[in-house]
Amino acid sequence: MKSTVAAIALAFSVFVGLPTTSSAGSEDIVVEDAWARASIGTNRPGAAYMTVRNTGPDPVTLVGLETPLAMMPDIHETTTDANGVSSMGPVGEITIPAGESVALEPGGMHAMLMRLQIKMVEGETFPLTLNFADGGTLTVDVPILGIAARGPER
Amino acid sequence: MSRRTLLTYGAAIAGVAALTLFIGWWRVDGPGAPEPVAQRPLPLTQMEFQMTDQGGATVGPASLLGNPSMVFFGFTYCPDVCPTTLSDISGWLDDLGDDVAEMNVVFITVDPERDTVDGMAEYVSYFHPAIQGWTGTLDETARAAAGFRASYEKVAVEGGDYTMDHTASVFLFDAEGQFAGTIDYHEPREFAVPKIRRVLATTGEQTS
Ligand SMILES: [Cu+2]
Numbered sequence: 001m002k003s004t005v006a007a008i009a010l011a012f013s014v015f016v017g018l019p020t021t022s023s024a025g026s027e028d029i030v031v032e033d034a035w036a037r038a039s040i041g042t043n044r045p046g047a048a049y050m051t052v053r054n055t056g057p058d059p060v061t062l063v064g065l066e067t068p069l070a071m072m073p074d075i076h077e078t079t080t081d082a083n084g085v086s087s088m089g090p091v092g093e094i095t096i097p098a099g100e101s102v103a104l105e106p107g108g109m110h111a112m113l114m115r116l117q118i119k120m121v122e123g124e125t126f127p128l129t130l131n132f133a134d135g136g137t138l139t140v141d142v143p144i145l146g147i148a149a150r151g152p153e154r
Numbered sequence: 155m156s157r158r159t160l161l162t163y164g165a166a167i168a169g170v171a172a173l174t175l176f177i178g179w180w181r182v183d184g185p186g187a188p189e190p191v192a193q194r195p196l197p198l199t200q201m202e203f204q205m206t207d208q209g210g211a212t213v214g215p216a217s218l219l220g221n222p223s224m225v226f227f228g229f230t231y232c233p234d235v236c237p238t239t240l241s242d243i244s245g246w247l248d249d250l251g252d253d254v255a256e257m258n259v260v261f262i263t264v265d266p267e268r269d270t271v272d273g274m275a276e277y278v279s280y281f282h283p284a285i286q287g288w289t290g291t292l293d294e295t296a297r298a299a300a301g302f303r304a305s306y307e308k309v310a311v312e313g314g315d316y317t318m319d320h321t322a323s324v325f326l327f328d329a330e331g332q333f334a335g336t337i338d339y340h341e342p343r344e345f346a347v348p349k350i351r352r353v354l355a356t357t358g359e360q361t362s
Pocket of ligand 1: 076077088089110112233234
């Protein structure tokens with residue numbers, strides 16, 4: 001009986017994406033509109049996008065990403081200078097103030113998925129774990145859309 | 155104050171004035187002048203480079219004359235800017251429909267070491283069918299970028315891989331190869347589509 005309850009709780013946490021460890025702040029994080037583009041093979045890096053919303057009363061800091069899909073996931077930011085030259089690089093930690101959200105979207109920040117282990121196939125999903133400074137984690141299932149996708153399916 | 159001191163002051167002031175003028179010239183017109191921001195691309199007729207398109211054909215700037223063109227730089231190992239640009243352009247082309255049937259739309263790679271002809275062919279096949287993918291040698295890539303006044307640079311990333319910084323604007327040319335404007339990276343459709351329509355309209359006037 002106890003194990004059934006645990007199994008249900010586990011299943012629930014996976015589907016709803018509840019933080020898997022109790023901690024201060026990160027349990028109030030909600031991820032919306034996650035999506036990624038399909039990849040051609042595994043040589044090229046992938047990118048995923050989402051909105052990370054902090055519904056709690058305290059600031060929460062996102063410190064890193066993990067996924068079985070890629071060996072080196074990292075949060076990157078694209079910037080375009082006055083000459084129209086675009087570059088991207090790691091942003092480091094992102095602190096989300098209480099009640100606010102941070103958007104990972106094309107032309108801004110993205111979850112950069114370097115060293116793909118598995119091809120990203122349109123129609124499938126992959127788990128992406130967000131690690132927070134308070135030790136909490138949140139795993140979301142990211143739907144993989146077409147290579148030419150422009151935004152999340154709503 | 156003696157006359158001599160006055161003369162010294164006078165000379166010093168004249169010297170400062172001359173120096174100020176010199177510094178002014180140096181900064182504005184002389185060797186110290188800043189590079190002009192975002193120079194205009196050359197007309198296609200003045201560019202010289204040779205590349206291979208997604209079908210294996212030899213192409214160059216002259217291949218684009220006769221129809222209006224839209225040209226941009228990128229690389230297929232680019233996870234964010236390039237697929238965004240290609241899907242934005244695909245959306246503009248969908249909006250323009252038959253009006254753009256004759257337009258050249260060319261994606262030139264700045265990473266020919268990784269972007270082979272086959273790689274470019276597969277990559278562009280996922281976007282609007284009008285989009286071509288050109289690749290060339292490192293030298294020809296540099297010549298192409300110089301003509302468009304585009305820049306690019308290899309940048310190392312964690313783990314020994316590299317990425318490319320590059321000009322992400324889309325360049326427009328009329329059928330005669332004259333530069334006709336720029337669409338900035340990720341420019342909203344309501345601004346981009348009228349710019350393309352304008353180039354198509356001027357081309358229509360010239361040929362009729
Ligand atoms: Cu990136």
